Amino acid sequence: MEAKLSFSQDSPPISIISAAKVAGVSLSIDPSLAAGSAPVLCFSSGESLRGINPILEYIAQSSPSLHGRDAIESGHVVEWLEYAPTFLLGSEFEVACSFVDGYLMSRTFLVGHGLTIADITVWSNLAGIGQRWESLRKSKKYQNLVRWFNGIDSDYKDTLNEVIAAYVGKRGIGKSPAPNLKEKVNDSKDPSAPEVDLPGAKFGEVCVRFAPEPSGYLHIGHAKAALLNKYFAERYQGRLIVRFDDTNPSKESNEFVENLLKDIETLGIKYDAVTYTSDYFPKLMEMAEKLIKQGKAYVDDTPKEQMRSERMDGVESKCRNNTVEENLSLWKEMINGSERGMQCCVRGKLDMQDPNKSLRDPVYYRCNTDPHHRIGSKYKVYPTYDFACPFVDALEGVTHALRSSEYHDRNAQYYRILQDMGMRRVEIYEFSRLNMVYTLLSKRKLLWFVQNKKVEDWTDPRFPTVQGIVRRGLKVEALIQFILQQGASKNLNLMEWDKLWTINKKIIDPVCARHTAVLKDQRVIFRLTNGPEKSFVRILPRHKKFDGAGKKATTFTNRIWLDYADASAISKGEEVTLMDWGNAIIKEIKMENGVITELIGELHLEGSVKTTKLKVTWLPDIDDLVPLSLVEFDYLISKKKLEEDENFLDNLNPCTRKETLALGDANMRNLLRGEVIQLERKGYYRCDAPFVRSSKPVVLFAIPDGRQQAKLQNGSMAAERRPISPERCNKRKV
Template sequence: MTMEAKLAFSQDSPPISIICAAKVAGLPLTIDPSLASGSAPTLWFGSGESLHGVNPILHFIARGASFSSFSGQNAIEFGHVAEWLEYAPMFLSGSEFENACSFVDGYLTSRTFVVGHGLTIADIAVWSNLAGIGQRWESLRKSKKYQNLVRWFNSIDAEYKDTLNEIVAAYVGKRGIGKSPAPSLKEKVHDSKDPSAPEVDLPGAKVGQVCVRFAPEPSGYLHIGHAKAALLNKYFAERYQGRLIVRFDDTNPSKESNEFVENLLKDIETLGIKYDAVTYTSDYFPKLMEMAESLIKQGKAYIDDTPKEEMRKERMDGIESRCRNNTVEENLSLWKEMVNGTERGKQCCVRGKLDMQDPNKSLRDPVYYRCNTDPHHRVGSKYKAYPTYDFACPFVDAFEGVTHALRSSEYHDRNAQYYRILQDMGLRRVEIYEFSRLNMVYTLLSKRKLLWFVQNKKVEDWTDPRFPTVQGIVRRGLKVEALIQFILQQGASKNLNLMEWDKLWTINKKLIDPVCARHTAVLKDQRVIFTLTNGPEKPFVRILPRHKKCEAAGKKATTFANRIWLDYADASAISKGEEVTLMDWGNAIIKEIKMENGVITELVGELHLEGSVKTTKLKTTWLADIEELVPLSLVEFDYLISKKKLEEDEDFLDNLNPCTRRETPALGDANMKNLKHGEVIQLERKGYYRCDAPFIRSSKPVVLFAIPDGRQQASLN
């Protein structure tokens, strides 16, 4: 920045991170706290140009700094800086503050700076958001709870003490450096091809006049890709104080059912999406048929009986159908055959007469109507001809008053078709707003392909934990809040991204770890008895917290006895004479290791409760050898396909993962009889689990689904 610039912001929301960054970068700013409350900060230049929003301005400052490394030393570091700028406002959310502190504290364990090996604007953004918290952070700073975070904070503080603390002193108490928890979609709705680009608006949108729609086809359950579309529609409806319609695009009776409608509504509710109306394309079948007939009469559509494969080839080659110049009378006669579902009618379809030579193949006389004699889930056998999505969607959008149609960029080539059909129908223009489809590694999102797994019993049903459906991933242990957070991080970017599941499960771990109860289990077929010669003659019980840092998790009864079970993996790691720590009890010394054929059969030792837990190498979980132990089935899952990304010409059937589910029998502490369906727990030193089938009787195990924690898992194969 070679010229002076003016930073305008609202007085109740001073962007401390921007002011701090400019000071550190040595860039002059004129401060103008004159904007209306709630306004995004704006950086004005003498030329009249401007930048809006916290992150775009921070990126600009980083690039204009006197030292180039302020935005990262290379392209990868630049990307990491961008990620941290988006994460920094997490500290401003009351509910997420401690989770953010915990995460960054762990991240900084072996790091001096947030990104790379030198100071970047990411350090300043995180520092200023922490400093902007005020007393709550200062209290933690004096404690020893987050030592790595405090060490890093103090080093920045010492380096730029006069510069930064002067700003904090002037503005803390007035800060609003991003009042909503990060990642906020409002901060994310921009074209991420250019990280400095300002927030993107819906074209031509006016507050109070926007109407959007989420239009799933009821041919499957809502999956993670649909969830992105649904949440973006929710966001824009709320942002512009407009309307949101949920519309079921039910134009193919062969694929659709009431089961799918009911579960889609259930999933929409699960995502917390409030809508103004639920409609169905089938509500408009009479009007759609009238429109099709009108276009035929106007010569804008015709009936074609060319076989399907031949028609596809003609479209690819730009060859006009021999039926294209049929008379209106001939077309209306065949249209009647289609409407009545006769054998002749079934050979035909309605095609729009657009342009067979257009380079955009979607404009080469697309199909508007087809015959289908399967009964419809709502209207039964009343209709024998049904509109295609391409024909029905623009009509119903215009008819329902939709102002902006959000759809993924995979449909980009069909946008011209959408507008042309609206034009031929004589209807008002509906603006299309594109966003990138959410693609996940090792994941199929095609409902047709997912249906194959259901029909061939490769999974239980659409709620199977291996499925990317909302119900499937929630059943596996994902919190809806984590899913929403993950999707909103993607924003409305048009960039095509292949996302890792690890990122989603990492967010989930941050939500469940602080609150989920702790329990103990040993593997049933891989355990060793440990006899304590000086242990209690009779078993006794102590009441312990289910989570040492979360009182709300409740209490549990732990039995102490002179014979206890250890996991074989722990037993095999112990040497004779070694002192180990029995978690929640104290130390014990191994006196004897009994073996048969090279396999450990028993450990013998004695309690040494006065021993220091700091000196022991192994801290092991254990369970008293009592009859009340609960049978468990620990279930792990793997991806359904074995390849990270399938190319367009690859068949998913050639890339099926041979082993996607593994069950391991185990025994759990007696308290696990009280687990509720859906409850999330942590098995000490084993991981996080969700209870899918609670205790009924001792002969039937409690089923626990393993929840990924964001770290790469080993394959089940």
């Protein structure tokens, strides 16, 4: 099928062009798209594909060998396509090189035993980096990575070098198309140089604001908005204001303010000022009174439900034609918080017949006698977000207000209110809200879990708050990378957590220390008849490929503990490998009532680890083992996506926390709170409560590794998800 590849001249997708050359797919080239545009592959049928990875997968399907030999290999290819852009993030470049170098220690290709689209993509991204990679290539720092790179370079020299010669040196080579956030659209310091993305943006004059309401902790959805504001402020060398939209004293508190600032700092966001909408309450009240006097607003005492019904039906309120004097009199009653005033609100006089219901006389001010967390009981009236936001944006010099696309219908209201106020225009820039599967992002709903003690607090590892997911073991770098990959796109996406945890794994795996544990209630003693009569200690690395992880002391004895699952998989006479020690042969398996009670065997250290089927972890039978509590979490709701008319209370997951007692090696006494480790053959964990005394276990939170979707694809799960079963659940927790 004839196809045309269109892309931006300053961002040629050499991975696509290289893959097409290798696969023998004929493409006509059209470098005419606007700067920052994602590449598009157009077919003669009129259909098209947009984005680097979809086009690469199409090319791979055109040459099946490039997509892996089976479904599992194809899944791994997709994983590598998602990982490839990591090389293009300056701060992550050498981390990525280190990870892939270790991965290639015993491999010729990234997936399987032959070249795939994964190799071509990663190779192209490295080649496209230019001098930085060439310098490393000449050194001996990443020998396995260089061996792999040179092998592909040699095998496809003519094909690939033709592409490199034609396109390397062009700006933005190999960039992922998902976010323009990965690209510096304009490196020029010339203020008149053209900019894209933000309408009417001028270099050095852009001012954006991140305006959270202090009614909860920062969650992953807020993080996207915060990071987008940070990005545009930096890109245009402008200003970023953090403004607390504190207009509802019933929901807000200083606790939330303090933790929002903490979370903003955690995300690495540098801001120019912190302000509060409450700083502008006097001016907002003046503006409301001005609009009343001008006949652009009125005071309404219609009951709330009736008002809502009238707005839906386009029926004007009986108060809409009150005189200015009547409105001002009722406004004064509202300010004083009198019984009469409490029945009223101020509404903008816009257009009750407009098809856009947000323009049907929205509420500007309402009464509230609850004390405000900053200014106490000074005020009895508070502005709505819809009224305060455009006013403060214009007053603070904001040039571009970033809002998620869920507010799209209210954009016309925003501009109309600014117009009625007689204030300058602020450009709205929309981006898609970040939605995650099995996840609630409504602060009202999250507050229900806190108030009903279904979770510990806002930092609970089951929560999508920044503090919650960091406590569960997510690295902030992974969160930032994940969000920036989404970019400023307006497309609505329901994102999988597995993608985020996969990024996280690739960050933690190359550097986190390795330790050993066995399940306390599911272990079997293994007696080595020729084992050391007197125990001895060896100093071993905590990570065989990363010296920075430090050392650990391992005790060798003639009695060791194995996990029962491993013991039950061993046959009499079988030779197994004891990790970090050597081989052993099973001579006898003792059982009582069908349960294994003891294994007896002898060391066979001259045996080859390559010939054994089982490589098992073990712990010495000594008093210094550390008690552990291994905690696993599940989603708070049981449905992937709740529809608007669904009650989340009807979809609560009955069991979301499982605790398993275990024993860990003696070195785990030194774990620090927040430290991430890997328990060999069990997974990754974050230390939530370090060692205090032997009667109090070290608490380790299991960190997802992003493999759940892969398990689903490989058919190892019978259902859509595998929740924690009730019998494995801690009954004291949801």
